Each structure stands twice: as structure tokens, then as C-alpha cells.
Amino acid sequence: MPDIDASNGERLILILHEHWVRYVRLVLIYLMLLVCSALIFYAAAVTAYHYDIVTQLLLLFAVVLLLVDHHWFFMAMLSQAENHILVTSDRVICIRHRIFFDEEMHEYAFSKMKFVEAEKTGFLQYLLQYGTLKFESGTPIPYVPHPSAAARAIEQTMGLT
Amino acid sequence: MEMLSVADHFASPVAVLLTGIFMVIESLSIAMCIIVVLQYKRVVSKHKLLPHAIQHTLEEEPEKGTNFLLNIYIILTIVVVIGTVVLFLFQPHLF
Helix, strand or coil, rough: CCEEEECCCEEEEEEECCEEEEEEHHHHHHHHHHHHHHHHHHHHHHCCCCCCHHHHHHHHHHHHHHHHHHHHHHHHHHHHHHHHHEEEECEEEEEEEEEHHHHHHHHEEHHHHCEEECCCCCCHHHHHEEEEEEEECCCCEEEEHHHHHHHHHHHHCCCCC | CEECCCHHCCCCCHHHHHHHHHHHHHHHHHHHHHHHHHHHHHHHHHHCCCHHHHHHHHHHHHHHHHHHHHHHHHHHHHHHHHHHHHHHCCCCCCC
16 A cells, blocks of 8 residues: 655555456447457458459448447546546545546545545445445545445544544 | 459459558558557646656556556557458458
């Protein structure tokens, strides 16, 4: 656990990354589109006995689908890999990125909040140990791994426990 | 196995058009990869807005994982582009 002194006295207590379950949907869509692309390649191969316009169009469509899928997947993965939840001695900072689309940075200052809640709902969240962190005000932070431990660490930093 | 030759792609106006479209798509794919990598580097450098110690830790720790992802992305883009260009140019007739 990092614990480094900053020049303004703010110390980094904890860095959390979003739970890996966040990547599951991405990977499934990626694989599904990859299979679709492979099927179109196959269809192009089946029709490819002569230089036929249908074959060429199918091949072009398969290539476009493959490339779009490839770039979309890595763009989304890189965006999500850069999402962090930082707990410092003064605040909780949640940083979210979607390359080319948006960037969010939510800040929850300890001076303005009295409590933090950890919430796990549903079988999957209990099984895979992830959930949501809720604060007095502001947007809840989803996909937090071991939210109870994170809430405890935040409470300790706030001096509530 | 029967294959097309490069000359077949310039045999008719339609073939030339399709080859042109294909080459534009492949070029756009390489350009997209470069733009995504540059944009990603810009996003990472935005951590500099955070306090120095936090920024320093963020730059060192997660980058090990994301650099691997970035390398895989670049390598796979090159492989996919070369693979699809070869496939389009020669189009081996499997059936």
C-alpha cells in the first residue's frame, strides 16, 4: 500500500482499480464480433472461386468488422485500465476516462463528508467480491473491489473508527 | 491452391475501386492505432494535474500493466493489417 508524502501534506493512502468484472462485457462483445467477422470471412472463402464482386464485398465487410472490433476493444480496454480510485489523507478521488469521449474526475473531500457506505447487491457481487462505494453526496463509485475493506480504510483515514 | 495475382486487382474499374477502398481502410486502421496511442499518452499525462506524490505513484504502478496492453494493441494492429492485406491481395481459393 503506497504511503508517500506530498509537498502540500496530502498523503496517498490507497489506490484501487476497478474490479475485473468490468472487462467481462467488453471481452464477450469482442469475441462475438470476432466470430461474426470469421463467419463472413468463411462466407467469402466459400464464394471465392472466381473474382466475384460478392466475394470482394464480403471480404471487405469482414475486414472492416474485424478492424472496427479490434480498435474499439483496445480503446475501451485502455480507457478502463486508466480508471482509478485514489484515497488520500484529505479526500477520495475517482478518475474515469473514455478515450475520445469523456474524462471525469470526482472528488469527495473528507472535510465535507460524514460517512461512507459500502454496498454489495446481488449474487454476483457477493461471489466476486465487488460493489459500490456511496458517499453523503456525489456520484456513487461502482465496481470497487472489496468495498467493505475500502470503506473501512476510508473511515480510518477520516478518523471515524 | 488457386490464388489471385496483384494484376487481377487492376483488371477492371470495379476491381480497382475495391482495391482502393481496401487500401484506404487499412491506412485508416494504422492511423487510428497511432491516434489512440497518442490520445492514451495524453490521458496518462493528465495525471500531472494531481498532487505530485499521487501522480508519481500513478505513473509508476499501473503503467506496467497498461504498457503491456498498449504493446499488445500495437503488435496486433500490425499483424491484423499485414494479415488482411495479404489475404485481400492473394485471396487463396479454399473451396
